[in-house]
Amino acid sequence: MDVNFTREQEKFRLEVREFLTSAIPPKLADKIENNKPLLKEDMQNWHDILNKKGWLASSWPKEYNGTGWGVVEQFIFEDELAAANAPRTVPFGLRMLAPVLMKFGTKDQCNYWLPRILDGSDWWCQGYSEPGSGSDLASLKTSAVKCGDQYLVNGQKTWTTLAQHANMIFNLVRTSNEGKPQQGISFLMIDMNSPGIEVRPIKTIDGGHEVNEVWFSDVRVPAENLIGEENKGWTYAKYLLSHERNNIATVGISKKKLEKLKVIAKNEFRNGLPLIKDPLFAARLARLEISLLNMETTNLRVLSESEKGGDPGAESSMLKILGSEICQELDHLQRRAAGRFGRISRPEALEEGFNGEDIGPFFAHTASSTYFNNRKVSIYGGSNEIQKNIITKMIIGL
């Protein structure tokens, strides 16, 4: 039993930390620190900085110009990104499509599409959910009918994150209605600029615009954009969902949030006492911190298993549940710490160049909107209810 990182890993951490110190544009770090919304340029800019350093594809093998890091190095990298107020990279191309391409795509597809992810030529988004297919993803209806060397795609996707920035979408489409619903699904890459595609924004309760509907009417897609075999898409989709599990609990981000929450709780006062000395708030904070400390070890245990070639299985689902609940509890406590100022909504104060009056503590400007926005984390990527189904399926086996 050895709970420590190796000396090489500790050295690696310092190297990452040193790089990040100088690499992150201060304006970007300020946005992350203060929960301000990122512009498309911010994300692209950060993408380019990491690409230049060669650390963009942190989970890719060297063969495709990835870092070739092990899962523990990737964990450390994410940890340091969060600690340094750097944004996570946009996952759709790098961590979702890419592994599917590498595993199931042709050599040509890999050689064409993977470099375009790195150099920023393509911004990918993910066409999975549909209005009638949420937790029951396999019931999806968007159809793709083969006509010669093209597919004709019709239907609607929803909850498509950052589709407004994307020029490409990887789509689960129905190519057959025979057999079980899972058997007629294919995996198709589609140019967002194709005629017949319409992106409609979905405004969320926090007032933000992250997700979209994507409508397809008679969209023509070159047949060469199919990944793998027709009607085998469900296998690829599941591979994608199970592949990027190493950082599913977002430990690094939660640790950084906890650190910020403690600073807030020292500065906010209730009845003449700093909130961190209020027995009920301190107990909430301690329970949360302890859960996070436990979860970090739970996560490292899974990584360690995974390094040895083990399959995390039910533990991935546990980490998804724990990670989302801890994230939401952090947001909840930050909202609670904002007290009467938790009701502030001043999107204008989050814009670049705002120089209006200060009102209340600045964190309060985003405390409630972040809380509401992150109700999503127990819903998306397989809701916590689906994760619990998976856990009992695996462990009780009925």
Add this chain to the structure above:
Amino acid sequence: MDVNFTREQEKFRLEVREFLTSAIPPKLADKIENNKPLLKEDMQNWHDILNKKGWLASSWPKEYNGTGWGVVEQFIFEDELAAANAPRTVPFGLRMLAPVLMKFGTKDQCNYWLPRILDGSDWWCQGYSEPGSGSDLASLKTSAVKCGDQYLVNGQKTWTTLAQHANMIFNLVRTSNEGKPQQGISFLMIDMNSPGIEVRPIKTIDGGHEVNEVWFSDVRVPAENLIGEENKGWTYAKYLLSHERNNIATVGISKKKLEKLKVIAKNEFRNGLPLIKDPLFAARLARLEISLLNMETTNLRVLSESEKGGDPGAESSMLKILGSEICQELDHLQRRAAGRFGRISRPEALEEGFNGEDIGPFFAHTASSTYFNNRKVSIYGGSNEIQKNIITKMIIGL
């Protein structure tokens, strides 16, 4: 909207209170106050005292020598019983069998059996659950085969409370295997002294003996002991389960327990502070007290509806859940208050006439055993899971 009891009801409360002050044998009150086990004589004695006063059958109509009280008066009576450290009466004859007899029994059956409940000739117990039929009561297998003017009963009942004291048992038996399982059940009264009956004690985790197995082998029961029609027993059983719902939440008992818990929390110390001033314990206590205050009003609302002839429906199930959870939380906090002494187990110190050494606070002697014993309240009488099924069935209606 009037949340107050009427003047008559308040007068009634005082009358009950005054009677109880002098009526309860001090030794009995001491046993209740200190969670000491009651002997059969204690229960019989109290039964006789109430019978002499004419208040034994608090839920019966006057026609059968009951009190004829309304549901609110019954609630007040239970409240005062608990406040005065009087035991609840044993429910099986008075509040379970009696309403079934009155509703579905013949005049002769009523005239014979009801007076025997009052004068203590019969001590009833309840033969419902079986080893294979817990939540799924309708799957019961104990069979009764008609042979002339007798039934021949074979099978096994379990969780039979106080069967060791009883001379009669009312039993759900299977008289037919046709149709749905609910359709072949009959309701039979059986003399516990019949040849072929064996009572085997079930010891529970707290070390106590409340429940039993009752085995039937070729037990002969006079056919006249059938209540109502053959194969209609499920209707009667459900009537029984839904009838005595007014005090399902045991508000009075929980109020008394809370009062005792507050006294304990004033006398126990942690770090030089009385426990009631410990922020975390005080918060637990306040949450519990507030739940109880809310539940009391929820219960009175149901009674008020019921007085007007309304059907409580889903609210009864809510009260069952709330009542059991509050009871268990009271026990949990009492256990927690016992601290290091929560591990004491000295059944000998609970016996009459014990004069050994004092060890720790006396309440600690029963704190943990009561906590473990009352894990039953969310299991028996339709588990909380079954209650939740009922609530959604009634309200979502799917």
Add this chain to the structure above:
Amino acid sequence: MDFDQTEERRLIADTVAKFIAKDYPIENRVKAANSEIGFSTDNWAKIHELGIPYALFSEEFNGFGGDGFDIASLFEALGKGLIVEPLLISLISGDILSFSKKHSSLLQDIISGNKRIAFAHFETQSGYESANILTNVRDQKISGVKSMVQFANGVDNILVSAIDGQRLKLYLINPNAKGLKVNDYQTVDGGRAAEILLDQVEAIELDIDGETALSSALGKGILALSAEALGIMEHIKELTINYLRTRSQFGLQLGKFQALQHRVAQVLLEIEQARSAVINASAALQASGEEREKALSACKMTIGRVGQFVAEESIQLHGGIGMTWEYELGHFAKRLIMIDHEFGDEDYHIAKFSSFYT
């Protein structure tokens, strides 16, 4: 004992329900709540045409209500429609003015809707402590900062608290007075609030005992907010049950999944507990001292706890749709959660309730 509402209270609740059904579709509410002034002046006028605010005051002040159950039944009805218009401020300010002999005409103007008033009491450092006030008076001029003042723009009068020596007093100021600055902003749940900066602003002192009036008014405010939350939960319950009945996944209605059923059962049960808490607080409003304070804290604490539970569970049970601006659930959930940020949250009131343990 009778938990049915009186005929009169049912009538006013019905009036509100009809107003919501006819004039208050959720789209309009959301638009108005996110507009420049944060509510609809048309609806504000209609609410007064219908005479709704009269239910908040007793006959002594030309009203036909004013006790705990009147306040609770009206605000519960308002909550069901997510009414954003500032009736809470009318209640609180009106209650304070009802202690005054000199300003009865202003009270009447508020009830009738002729005038609108703002209530500027809490401050940046106050937290939820009503007594934590730094704004002070010298030579009848007020200086200080009031924060999170609801709907402060466009009012005819501002009711302000300030410390005169050791005592807390209440004042009326003119919104156009010299030395007064209003920094107005949106709130998360719709509507507006403002920081009010006061630099030696002229003020008229009210002829009342400030602390007595504030304690009365804030107690009513707690009850009103709690009842509003109850109404909101009622509506969320309907939305959620309806969604579970109609939405299918894996070929079954969601309401047929036992794991969801049991969670809904818990939601329903907790809402009934919240309803009882509001009844208890309504009944205790006329009491005094510890009995009143404990019932109000018990109520607001219950609302805080159950409100968060109901909001979070209902969103989770809905899934993605529950997070969209388009669908009404989110707006109800936001207001429900934000009520915990007014007049003391769950933790504040649990500590207050347990402070009575001796």
Add this chain to the structure above:
Amino acid sequence: MDFDQTEERRLIADTVAKFIAKDYPIENRVKAANSEIGFSTDNWAKIHELGIPYALFSEEFNGFGGDGFDIASLFEALGKGLIVEPLLISLISGDILSFSKKHSSLLQDIISGNKRIAFAHFETQSGYESANILTNVRDQKISGVKSMVQFANGVDNILVSAIDGQRLKLYLINPNAKGLKVNDYQTVDGGRAAEILLDQVEAIELDIDGETALSSALGKGILALSAEALGIMEHIKELTINYLRTRSQFGLQLGKFQALQHRVAQVLLEIEQARSAVINASAALQASGEEREKALSACKMTIGRVGQFVAEESIQLHGGIGMTWEYELGHFAKRLIMIDHEFGDEDYHIAKFSSFYT
């Protein structure tokens, strides 16, 4: 980074597992735990024959373990079989004696099983505060009352703490010494404890710093109890999963009811968190000061919270059968809950953990 146990620790855990399988059926355990002395002297002898206690001490003391992971992996194995024999006392007392130069032979006797010792430290008024001690020393004679002393009957030695002036010191006393009285009783989880009354009892002062030794030993005690609880939870998990797989109601295995599935999933997940808490505390045992204290409190608090959850959920998921003396679950659940009553409960440790916030 490697979360697999070393070969040596796996070996000792296997030894314990085999011992349980062969010599420790639950019926015998329950009988022994509720006997006059509260454990089985036969099994106590076997445990020492197998050399198990050597895993709790380092090579310096002829052991082959003694660090956090050794303690945790052994006690987890013991928990799985609900071992009642007082190895915890050997660990704590032995650790204290390991600070002494003069009493190394007693330590060796304890490890080998030649002698058994009691640990008499906490007192009636102590609560969970190790520093709250009133027993005092005058002229090398000890007076006071020690409470809840585990398995005090029939020991060869009693380790006692007492205040000498301002300083806490540790002493050895003879169980047959004059002025000593032992009131022995059963404990809820099986086993025995006693109140020990000391009236000017002659004592030998240990040649160690009392507070340093106690802090070391109690920390190890917290870790050992937590690991024992983890082992218990492992076994409860197996029982519960097995029950859900095999028991049917309404024609379906219980494990097919989604509401129960989701609750089991939560149980499984919390047990993994408890496992991580034990790992964290094992690793921090060799650290000092705040780091060590926080990890131990985090661990014990997690065990308290998760332990209660697992015990209550497993009984509820079983239904009536879970409450019977006959079936093993209840005995495991009782011990699991009672562990929260030793060395600080959930509330004590959450307050202690948060006392480090500044």
